[in-house]
Structures are given as structure tokens and as C-alpha cells.
Amino acid sequence: MVALATAFKPAATGASLEVKDVSHAFDIDGNVLPVLDNVSISVAPGEFVALLGPSGCGKSTLLRLVAGLEPPRAGALEEDGVAITGPYPSRVVVFQDPTLFPWRTVWDNVALGLEAQGVLKTQRHRVDAAIDLVGLGAFKKAYPHQLSGGMAQRVALARALVNDPRILVLDEPLGKLDSLTRITMQAELVSLWQRNGFTALLVTHDVEEALFLANRVIVFSDRPARVTADITVDRPYPRHRGDPHLAELRRQILGLLGLDATW
Amino acid sequence: MSLQSTMDDTSNRVQLVPAAETPVPAVGKRGQGMQRARAVVLALIVPVCLMVIWDVMVRWTGTRLVPSPYGVAVMMWDFAFGGIYDDAYSASLPIHFWKSVQRVYGGFLCAATIGIPLGLMIGRMPLLRKLLDPTLSLLRPIPVTAWLPLSMIFFGLGPRAAIFLVFLGAFFPILLNTVFGVRSVDIRLFEAAEMLGCSGAQQFRSVVLPAALPSIFNGLRLGAGFAWILIVVGEMTGVPEGLGAVIMDGRTLSRTDLVITGMIIIGVTGFVSDRILLMLSNYFLRWSPQHHA
Numbered sequence: 001m002v003a004l005a006t007a008f009k010p011a012a013t014g015a016s017l018e019v020k021d022v023s024h025a026f027d028i029d030g031n032v033l034p035v036l037d038n039v040s041i042s043v044a045p046g047e048f049v050a051l052l053g054p055s056g057c058g059k060s061t062l063l064r065l066v067a068g069l070e071p072p073r074a075g076a077l078e079e080d081g082v083a084i085t086g087p088y089p090s091r092v093v094v095f096q097d098p099t100l101f102p103w104r105t106v107w108d109n110v111a112l113g114l115e116a117q118g119v120l121k122t123q124r125h126r127v128d129a130a131i132d133l134v135g136l137g138a139f140k141k142a143y144p145h146q147l148s149g150g151m152a153q154r155v156a157l158a159r160a161l162v163n164d165p166r167i168l169v170l171d172e173p174l175g176k177l178d179s180l181t182r183i184t185m186q187a188e189l190v191s192l193w194q195r196n197g198f199t200a201l202l203v204t205h206d207v208e209e210a211l212f213l214a215n216r217v218i219v220f221s222d223r224p225a226r227v228t229a230d231i232t233v234d235r236p237y238p239r240h241r242g243d244p245h246l247a248e249l250r251r252q253i254l255g256l257l258g259l260d261a262t263w
Numbered sequence: 264m265s266l267q268s269t270m271d272d273t274s275n276r277v278q279l280v281p282a283a284e285t286p287v288p289a290v291g292k293r294g295q296g297m298q299r300a301r302a303v304v305l306a307l308i309v310p311v312c313l314m315v316i317w318d319v320m321v322r323w324t325g326t327r328l329v330p331s332p333y334g335v336a337v338m339m340w341d342f343a344f345g346g347i348y349d350d351a352y353s354a355s356l357p358i359h360f361w362k363s364v365q366r367v368y369g370g371f372l373c374a375a376t377i378g379i380p381l382g383l384m385i386g387r388m389p390l391l392r393k394l395l396d397p398t399l400s401l402l403r404p405i406p407v408t409a410w411l412p413l414s415m416i417f418f419g420l421g422p423r424a425a426i427f428l429v430f431l432g433a434f435f436p437i438l439l440n441t442v443f444g445v446r447s448v449d450i451r452l453f454e455a456a457e458m459l460g461c462s463g464a465q466q467f468r469s470v471v472l473p474a475a476l477p478s479i480f481n482g483l484r485l486g487a488g489f490a491w492i493l494i495v496v497g498e499m500t501g502v503p504e505g506l507g508a509v510i511m512d513g514r515t516l517s518r519t520d521l522v523i524t525g526m527i528i529i530g531v532t533g534f535v536s537d538r539i540l541l542m543l544s545n546y547f548l549r550w551s552p553q554h555h556a
């Protein structure tokens with residue numbers, strides 16, 4: 001892993017991300033469904049921010065706006081002070097569903113970003129490094145339909161990482177993994193982030209995961225999503241799951257989400 | 264801690280055994296051969312029964328209008344190699360066959376080279392779709408054979424009118440299936456490509472085309488089928504050589520053996536050409552779990 005880490009060239013630095021008074025809605029059968037309500041979030045370069053909120057509140061929608069796949073109905077989004085107007089490889093979103101290209105092998109899926117930039121010929125080792133990093137070295141020639149859900153999710157992660165993103169945006173990337181793999185991947189994600197210095201934005205519905213990984217946890221209300229809390233997790237890495245401070249934060253956040261911590 | 268050690272339980276679903284080392288058990292090979300033989304036997308039962316019925320009916324009714332299978336076989340031999348009747352059709356199969364094949368594949372390839380790119384663009388570009396879709400929908404229900412008089416005015420009496428008909432007949436299934444293929448691709452695949460910086464012409468090549476390929480192959484197979492239907496119609500007037508012309512001559516000369524010979528050759532050629540397309544399709548769609556015929 002150490003050898004791989006050095007083969008994997010770290011990005012210069014993470015970019016900052018600014019979400020300014022963003023509101024968004026969808027039209028469904030002539031009715032307007034408000035999804036985001038005046039959301040403002042400011043993420044510093046290299047920061048790891050987790051977004052927590054009830055299911056269906058609008059988290060994935062916010063990530064689509066960050067990716068530049070849709071413009072917001074109101075408000076603005078900026079990367080390093082520059083308005084986000086479209087998708088860009090330095091700001092890759094790994095969505096809940098891995099959406100791999102079924103006609104491309106694992107290797108070719110991961111390679112597409114470099115292929116698109118026209119640097120694949122000289123940078124093939126980066127593809128191999130990214131695949132090894134997510135532990136799929138033996139599956140380079142497999143097609144997506146031959147992978148399990150968790151493996152496909154990791155290919156999607158490698159496909160994002162190979163571009164040396166300055167902002168890595170993750171939408172419940174560990175949701176499909178069994179709890180053991182999940183815990184390992186969480187630790188792996190932290191060390192990846194520490195080594196590469198990118199800015200990370202992670203959507204999760206798992207409070208413990210948010211507290212284990214992030215510098216800050218932002219809590220959303222029910223739909224339409226509003227920011228109800230912005231909690232700084234001031235604890236060094238690697239963190240310990242038994243940390244009493246984290247347990248206290250967990251109790252607070254569960255309270256914000258309308259759940260009483262019963263254990 | 265390495266991720267390798269904690270791969271999920273399903274991670275060994277793919278068995279990456281190097282092909283060269285995979286031992287092929289003799290039993291498996293024999294089993295496969297048996298299965299193929301069985302398929303051939305099953306496929307032949309109906310044609311053989313039809314021939315027997317045909318033969319019996321010809322003998323029973325004593326008709327002189329329809330030759331027996333044996334008569335057709337003799338005609339076919341003479342058509343291919345000569346030496347029996349020594350008339351205008353003896354040993355002329357190669358030239359007629361070759362002319363028809365050229366026209367069918369000429370028209371078919373034109374239809375594919377225009378239909379596939381146009382279909383990809385119509386599928387992905389709303390403006391182009393709004394511009395062309397109404398017109399195409401209007402043209403599509405017109406039977407291609409209805410174009411015959413016009414195409415003879417445009418292209419004169421001769422093979423070019425036939426090629427045009429073949430082109431028209433193959434064009435619509437190829438175009439429509441390509442459009443359908445693009446339209447039914449999960450939009451998130453295009454978004455994923457865009458996030459990776461893959462857009463424009465490159466996206467057409469790397470994402471749109473392969474994503475629509477299963478449907479494109481359906482269109483190609485349909486189109487090739489129509490092409491063989493239309494070549495006969497196209498060659499029936501004013502074309503001296505070609506299988507359609509042979510069938511038409513057979514009709515005029517009341518040589519039913521010649522007509523049936525032409526029909527059988529077209530049937531077999533169409534079948535073989537579909538098999539070739541199917542093989543290509545299985546090769547290019549080997550990534551798809553649904554496409555292993």
C-alpha cells in the first residue's frame with residue numbers, strides 16, 4: 001500500500017467549494033417539489049465535510065449541482081472562486097449507483113478519464129495504480145456485470161481517483177458494503193484523503209461514519225433540505241470509535257435528526 | 264491494512280484462469296458436439312417434411328406447372344455448373360449471384376453508413392430530433408415498393424434503381440433502431456462520461472455508439488433481411504442480371520423450376536448473411552450478459 005501511495009501522485013492541493021444561498025426544486029406533473037431551501041456551505045481547501053440528512057431530503061440533488069450536471073434554480077456554486085457551470089474532471093462525483101460502462105472492462109472504465117484528456121498513452125501506470133489502490137488488481141479484465149455491488153462501487157471510486165481530483169464528492173459510497181468492508185474502507189478513505197490532500201465532500205446516512213471521517217458534519221432538515229447544524233469534529237486522525245467526545249456528538253446529531261439515542 | 268484482504272465475499276465470482284491453462288475436458292467437447300448435431304437435426308426436420316409433402320403432392324396431382332424437388336435439384340445443378348440443359352441459364356449462377364450480392368450489400372452499407380451516425384445524432388441531439396423526426400415518421404409508413412416507379416424515374420431502368428430500393432428498405436430499420444438504442448441508454452452513463460471530461464465527438468465514439476450497439480445490431484439484422492426482400496423487387500424490371508431478374512425471367516418463360524431455384528438461393532443466402540451478422544453481434548457484444556446466443 002505504501003508503494004502504491006507513492007506511485008499515486010498527489011494533487012497539488014484541494015480546491016475550496018462555496019455553495020451560496022442555493023435553492024432548487026423539481027417539477028413533477030405541474031407541481032413544484034422544493035428540494036433545497038437556501039443552502040449555504042463553505043468548504044475550505046483540503047477539508048473533509050460530511051453531509052447528513054434524512055433519506056430523500058435532497059442530498060444527492062445538492063451533489064448533482066456541485067458536479068455541474070444541473071444549474072441551481074437560485075443561488076450559486078463556486079470552485080476556488082470560479083462559478084461551476086458544468087462537469088469537470090477535477091471535481092468528480094461518485095454517485096450512489098456506480099454507473100460503470102458495461103462494455104468496458106474494469107481497466108478501461110478507470111482509464112476513460114485519462115483517455116478523454118489524451119494522456120492515456122503515457123500515463124497507463126496511473127490506471128493500474130488506481131485499480132490496485134481499491135484492491136481490484138486481479139479484476140482488471142473483468143466486465144462490470146461480473147462484479148459484486150461493492151466491487152463496482154470501488155471501480156467507480158478508482159475511476160474518480162485516477163483523475164487526481166481536487167474535490168472528491170462521494171454519495172453514500174460505502175452504502176452497499178458489508179459492515180466489515182465498510183469499516184476497512186472508511187480507514188482507507190481517511191488515509192487516501194490525508195495522503196492526497198484533496199477536498200472531500202461525503203454524503204452519508206450513517207452518523208458514526210460521518211464522525212469517524214469528517215472535519216465537519218453538516219446536518220440537513222427533512223425535504224426541502226435546510227442546514228440545521230454545522231458541527232466541527234475537532235479530533236485528530238486516526239480516530240477511535242469508542243472516543244467519548246464522538247459519542248457525545250453522535251447523541252447530539254441523532255437528536256437533531258429527531259432520533260433519541262437509545263444506546 | 265490492505266483492501267485486498269477484505270474484498271467482499273462475492274469477489275471471487277470471476278475466475279481469472281489464464282485461457283491457455285484451462286484444461287478442456289474431452290467429455291465437454293463431445294457433449295458440445297452432440298448438442299450441435301442435435302440442433303442441426305431438429306432444424307432439418309421441418310424442411311425435409313415440406314420437401315416430402317411437396318414431392319407427394321406433385322406426383323399425386325400430376326401437375327406440370329410445379330416441378331418436383333428432384334426437378335428443382337437438377338435445375339439448380341445446371342444453373343450452378345451447367346452441362347444438363349445447356350441453355351441461357353446454364354452455369355450462370357455465379358454472375359447473377361454476384362450481381363445481387365453487390366447490390367444488396369452496396370445498398371445495405373450505404374444505409375448503415377448514413378443510418379447509424381444519423382441515428383446516434385438524432386438520439387442525442389434534441390434539436391435534430393425535432394427537425395427530422397416528423398418527416399421521418401411521415402416517410403416510414405410508405406411501403407418501400409411504392410417507391411419503385413419514382414426510383415426508376417430518378418435512376419433510370421437498371422441496377423441503380425434496385426440499389427436505391429435496397430437502401431431505402433434497410434435504412435429505416437437501421438435508423439430507427441439506432442435512435443431507439445441511444446434513447447434507451449441510462450442518461451447517467453452520459454453524465455458519468457461528461458464528469459470524466461469525455462464529451463463531443465469522443466463521447467459519441469466511446470459512450471453513445473457502444474451503448475446503442477445492441478439495438479444497432481438488431482437494426483442491421485432487420486435491415487439486411489429487408490435488403491434481400493427488396494433486391495428481388497428491384498431487379499424485376501429492366502435489369503438483365505441478378506437473382507430477381509432470373510426469377511422474373513422464369514415467370515415469363517413459365518419455368519417454375521428456375522423460379523424455385525432462385526427462391527431457394529435467396530433464402531439460403533439471406534440465412535447465411537444473417538448468421539454472419541449474428542456472429543459479429545456476439546463478438547462485439549461479448550461484454551453483455553444478455554447477448555450470448
Ligand SMILES: Nc1ncnc2c1ncn2[C@@H]1O[C@H](COP(=O)(O)OP(=O)(O)O)[C@@H](O)[C@H]1O
Pocket residue numbers: 026027028033035053054055056057058059060061062223
Ligand atoms: N430528476 C428528478 N425529478 C424529480 N424529482 C426528483 C428528481 N431527482 C430527485 N427528485 C426528488 O427530490 C427529492 C430529493 O432527492 P435526493 O436528492 O435523491 O434525496 P437524498 O437526500 O436521499 O439523496 C426526492 O423526493 C426525489 O424524489
Ligand SMILES: [Mg+2]
Pocket residue numbers: 059060061096171
Ligand atoms: Mg441520495
